[in-house]
Amino acid sequence: MATVEERLQAVEDRLEIYNVISAYGPAVDGCNVEGMGNVYAEHGIYDVRDVGYMDGLADIRDMMNGKGHRTLTGNGAAHIGTLPHVELDGDRAIATNYSIILGRDTDGEPKMLRLNISRIYLSRGPDGWRIDRRIISPLDGRQSSRDLAARVFEGPDVDPGARSDEYSLARGEVGTWKVPD
Secondary structure, three states: OOOHHHHHHHHHHHHHHHHHHHHHHHHHHOOOOHHHHHOEEEEEEEEEOOOEEEEOHHHHHHHHHOHHHHHHHHOOOEEEEOOOEEEEEOOEEEEEEEEEEEEEOOOOOEEEEEEEEEEEEEEEEOOEEEEEEEEEEEOOOOHHHHHHHHOOOOOOOOOOOOOOOOOOOOOOOOOOOOOOO
16 A cells, blocks of 8 residues: 555646646647746657657747747637546656647637547656657547547556657658648
8 A cells, every 4th residue: 555655746746747738738829939848848749640740849849939830829729638637657657638729710709620639648857747748639530549548547657658659740741630721
C-alpha cells in the first residue's frame, strides 16, 4: 500500500498535469507563443495526424505564428480539452482526453471545427511537468483514432511514447485538414 506521502505526491502530480494540459487552449488561442514553454518541453512533439508533425518547441511556436493558426484565432477560435485520464509512473505520465476546436462560420455563428482524441506523454523535469509528445487524431471514423482511445489505461510502463509511428506525418508534410475560410 502506498504511503500518505506517495499518495499526496500523486495528487499533486495530477493537479500539475491538469494545469499543464488545460493551459494549452487559452495559450494557443491567445497566441501566447512564449507561454507555450510552460506547456511543452523544449524537445516536445506535437503530432497532429491530419495537419502536421511539429518536432520541438520551435516548430510549435512557428505553427502558432503561422498564417493558418493566426487566421483561425483571428476569426474567434477556442481549443477545448476535456478532463484527462492520467496514468502516472514516477516522473512520467500519459494523459488521454478529447479535444474540440470551436470556431465561427461565415455568418459569425459558433460551430465545431474539429473533434479529436488526444494522447499526451509528459515528464517531470527541473521546471515541473511538461508535454514531451502529444498525438491529436481526428474522430472521423478512422480506426487508428479508436485504437488510440482504447489505450486509455496504458501507462508509460506499457507505452513508452515513440516519437513517431505509421500514422504520423513526416516533419514538414502537410495533412489534409485546412483551416475553414
